Amino acid sequence: MSTNGAVWGRVRSRLRAFPDHLAACGAEASAYGKCVQASTAPGGRLSKDLCVREFEALRSCFAAAAKKALMGST
Amino acid sequence: MLRPAVLRRLSPRLGGFAVPAGCGSRREVASGVPPTGGTSPRALNIFDRELKRKQKNWAARQPEPMKFDYLKEEVGSQIADRVYDITRDFPLALDVGCGRGYIAQHLNKETVGKIFQTDIAEHALKNSLETDIPTVNVLADEEFLPFQENTFDLVVSNLSLHWVNDLPRALEQIHYVLKPDGVFVGAMFGGDTLYELRCSLQLAETEREGGFSPHISPFTAVNDLGHLLGRAGFNTLTVDTDEIQVNYPGMFELMEDLKGMGESNCSWNRKPLLHRDTMLAAAAVYREMYRNEDGSVPATYQIYHMIGWKYHDSQARPAERGSATVSFGDLAKLSDVMPEGKKQ
Numbered sequence: 001m002s003t004n005g006a007v008w009g010r011v012r013s014r015l016r017a018f019p020d021h022l023a024a025c026g027a028e029a030s031a032y033g034k035c036v037q038a039s040t041a042p043g044g045r046l047s048k049d050l051c052v053r054e055f056e057a058l059r060s061c062f063a064a065a066a067k068k069a070l071m072g073s074t
Numbered sequence: 075m076l077r078p079a080v081l082r083r084l085s086p087r088l089g090g091f092a093v094p095a096g097c098g099s100r101r102e103v104a105s106g107v108p109p110t111g112g113t114s115p116r117a118l119n120i121f122d123r124e125l126k127r128k129q130k131n132w133a134a135r136q137p138e139p140m141k142f143d144y145l146k147e148e149v150g151s152q153i154a155d156r157v158y159d160i161t162r163d164f165p166l167a168l169d170v171g172c173g174r175g176y177i178a179q180h181l182n183k184e185t186v187g188k189i190f191q192t193d194i195a196e197h198a199l200k201n202s203l204e205t206d207i208p209t210v211n212v213l214a215d216e217e218f219l220p221f222q223e224n225t226f227d228l229v230v231s232n233l234s235l236h237w238v239n240d241l242p243r244a245l246e247q248i249h250y251v252l253k254p255d256g257v258f259v260g261a262m263f264g265g266d267t268l269y270e271l272r273c274s275l276q277l278a279e280t281e282r283e284g285g286f287s288p289h290i291s292p293f294t295a296v297n298d299l300g301h302l303l304g305r306a307g308f309n310t311l312t313v314d315t316d317e318i319q320v321n322y323p324g325m326f327e328l329m330e331d332l333k334g335m336g337e338s339n340c341s342w343n344r345k346p347l348l349h350r351d352t353m354l355a356a357a358a359v360y361r362e363m364y365r366n367e368d369g370s371v372p373a374t375y376q377i378y379h380m381i382g383w384k385y386h387d388s389q390a391r392p393a394e395r396g397s398a399t400v401s402f403g404d405l406a407k408l409s410d411v412m413p414e415g416k417k418q
Binding site: 015016018019022023028029030032033034036037039040046047048049050051055058059062 | 277278280281282283284323324326327351353354355357358359360361362363
C-alpha cells in the first residue's frame with residue numbers, strides 16, 4: 001500500500017485541474033458535444049470513433065491548456 | 075425497558091449487546107452478519123457493502139463534511155415535515171441508515187421521545203449532528219436490524235435504502251421492528267436520478283471505447299416500490315415523487331460532490347477505471363446536452379417519499395363485499411334526499 005500517498009495526491013491534483021482546462025476549450029467541447037448529440041437523433045447511430053476528429057481537436061486544446069498551466073506555474 | 079434481541083442468523087463471534095443506559099448515551103453495538111452467499115434463496119448481491127462502509131467512513135472523515143450534506147439535509151427536513159403531519163407522538167423512533175443524523179435535528183422532544191440512529195459507518199455516527207432528542211447510536215446494517223419485534227412507533231429512513239442489496243428483506247425487517255399501528259416514513263432515490271450523468275457517460279464511453287458499462291447504480295421503479303411495501307406487510311401506503319435539481323459548474327464538480335456525500339458507486343459490476351479521455355468526452359457531452367443558460371449544468375435527483383403503516387385493529391379497513399346499503403343507481407334520487415338536511 002502507499003506510504004504517504006504522494007503519487008495519489010499528484011494524480012488527484014492533476015484531475016482537480018480538469019475543469020479549468022476544459023473551460024479554456026469551450027468551442028471544441030461544444031463541437032464534440034454537438035456531434036455526439038446529433039447521433040442520438042432518430043436515425044442516428046453512435047459507434048466508436050464517430051466523432052474522432054472533434055475529439056482530437058478537443059484533446060489537443062486540452063493538452064495545450066494543461067501545458068500552459070504547467071509552464072505558467074513553474 | 076428496551077432490550078435489543080439477537081436475530082436468528084447472528085454469527086457466534088459477536089459479543090453481547092449493550093443495554094442503552096439512559097438519555098443521550100452512545101453505545102456502539104456490533105452489527106449483524108455481513109451477507110454471505112446462500113443466506114436466502116432470493117438474496118441478491120449487487121452492492122459491495124464493505125466498500126460502501128469504507129466510502130461512507132471516508133466521507134464522514136472529510137475536513138468539511140457539511141459541505142456535501144445539502145441534499146440529505148433537504149430530504150431530512152422533508153421527512154421531518156411528514157412526521158409532523160401525522161397527528162401523533164412517537165415515544166420510540168428508529169432512523170435506518172442515518173448517516174450523520176439529518177432527521178433528528180428537525181424533530182422535537184414532544185413528537186419523538188427517543189431516537190435510535192443506525193448506520194454501517196462508525197465515523198458518520200461519531201460525528202452525528204446535534205439534536206435535543208435523546209439519541210442512541212447503533213452500528214447496524216439496514217438488512218440486519220438488531221431489534222426485537224414490535225419495538226418502535228416510528229421508523230424513518232433518509233436516502234440510504236438505494237444501497238441495500240435485498241430491499242424486500244430490509245423492508246420486512248423494518249415492518250418487523252415496528253409496533254402495530256406504527257408507521258414507516260422513508261425517502262429513497264428514484265429511477266430518474268442523475269439521468270444526465272448516466273446518459274453523458276454512456277454516450278461518451280460508446281463513442282470513445284465502443285461500449286459502455288454502468289456507472290450509476292440501479293434504482294427502484296415507483297411501481298415496484300409500492301409492490302415491495304405491500305409484500306413486506308405495510309398497510310395504507312403512500313408513495314409520492316419529488317424532483318430536486320441542483321446546478322453544478324460542470325461534471326467533475328458533480329462527481330466530486332457525489333464522492334463527498336458517500337454516494338460513490340459500489341456495485342460489484344462497476345468498472346474500476348474511467349479513462350481520462352472518456353471523462354473529458356463525457357464532460358463535453360454533458361455540457362452540450364444539458365447546460366442551463368448561465369453555463370452551469372443541472373443534476374436531477376428524483377426522490378420517492380413513502381409512508382407505510384403496520385396493521386392494527388383500530389385502522390380503517392375496506393368494507394366487506396356485499397355490505398353496501400345504498401346503490402349507485404340511487405344517485406339520481408340523492409337530490410331528493412339532500413334538501414331535507416340542508417334546511418338548517
